[in-house]
Amino acid sequence: MKRILTIKAEAGMVVAGDVYGDNNHLVIPRGTVLTIDIIDRLKYYSVFDFYIEDDKSVKLKSYNMDDLERHIFSEYKIESGNYYKKIKEGEQFKIFENLFQESVNNITNCINAVVTKSEEVNIDQLLASVKKITDDFKPDVSLFDMIHCIEGYDDLTYIHSVNVALIARVIGHWMGFNEADCDALTICGLLHDIGKVMIPIEIITKPSRLSPTEYALIQTHTIHGYNLLKNIDIDERIKLGALQHHERCDGKGYPNKLRYNDIEQFARIVAIADVYDAMTSNRVYRKGICPFEVISIFEENIDAYDPKILFVFLEKIAQSYVNTEVVLNGDMEGKIVMINKFALGRPGVLVGGAYVDLSRQENLEITALM
Ligand SMILES: [Fe+2]
Structure with a gap:
């Protein structure tokens, strides 16, 4: 075992001990074989040095996360206009980015506390950081544009959770929900993927195609999420959101192949927010796709989603442009x-x-x- 500076790390080296970032969260576990993307991730988390096995090195095939994502999104055109560049350079985005980061740190700390120390979810604290954003920014499509401009790794930092919370909250406003329901829906968005902490990190971040067994394991995050939340004193709809956000109205979702009205409304909203964010948001390893292409993809898969929610959502987005x-x-x-x-x-x-x-x-x- 020897210590190595992250800037000297090379693809194929094998990590000798768990590597932690700020806030003591695990960045990569012992035994990870470094790829270019994983080294970028270590730099992203400001990991200065770590230990590698000095007598082991793995010859890697030439794929990396970038190739995989390019493959997944290859059917779609990559956003190439200046629209988001202009937003990114504006003063408003800088304010948004700071508040957003605060919110991401909050959810990261909160989930770590729930999982490692079995602490209660601090709902007020969680909600307060997201509401700081929605107090400053109107709950409309301009918020989605800001979200589109955030870059980072979503697998470990919960950027995706904050995005889904914000998008779900905006949908709640559009559906005419009262403030208390919008708050509960926001928490539901923040916690919908909490069960992923129970899935081995090497599967969550696996750069190549998942085997059927691994895919089945990933799907259990919905059940793990529900189990983590079930004894906590929070709105029942939040717990069902974690359990059912991958159910689809046509009965083709998981874990229970539920249909339309058997799926909790919060879960039907989070499902749309979840998929919208996965397609539109930028990540270090891929670019989001154009909102109109996303709208067309939703329209092609209309049976999978609650048509009432989906129509309100897509029409508001389309009209805003x-x-x-x-x-x-x-x-x-x-x-x-x-x-x-x-x-x-x-x-x-x-x-x-x-x-x-x-x-x-x-x-x-x-x-x-x-
Ligand atoms: Fe999920």
Whole structure:
């Protein structure tokens, strides 16, 4: 065993002891074979040095996380316009980023406390940090744009949990929920994936395709989540959100293949927020896809989701981009002028002074916002 500086680490080296980051959370466990992405992750968490097995090294195949994600998202065009660049450079985003980081730290500490010290979930503290964000930023699509601009690793830092909480809260507002229900829904978003802490980290972060056994193991995070929360004095809908957020209205979800009304409404909302965030948000190892492409994907899978919630959600998103300049495939530029309620992902666009109805032009699509 020998100590090595992270900047000297190389892919293929085998880690000799668990590596912890700030807040004492596990970054990678002993026995991990380093890849370029894992080394980037160590740098991201400011791990200065760690121990490796000095007589072991593994020859790696040439894939890494980036390749895998590129493969998963290869069917979709990558966002390439300047829309998000402009948001990222604005003053508002800096404020958002600080509040967001505070919220991520809070949920990380809270979940560590629940899991390692069997402490109670501090609901007030959890909610307060997210509400600091929603007090400063209107609960609308502009919040989704901010979320899109956050970059990081979501597997260990709970960025995804804060994103889902914010998106779910905005949906709650759009559905006309009162403040108490919006608060409970926010907590539900924050805790929906808590069961993932019970899944071995090497499976959660495995860069290659999961085997059927590993996939079945990942799916148990829903049951673990419910078990972690079931004896805690919180709203029952939050517990069911953890258990049922991978159920789908067409009965093709897990763990219990429930259908529409048998799925708790919070879980139906978190399901949409969860998938929307997975597709749109940027990660260090991949770029999010354009909201209009995401809307079209949801429309193609409409049976899986609660249609009432989904329609409100997608229509609000689509409407918010009226008057936004966009890039169409073939490097054409246009401006969204009209939303089509029957094809929300394919609005009416002005291209060079001519009106183009994308719902009638199958060969044309929006690939980026400008
Ligand atoms: Fe999940």
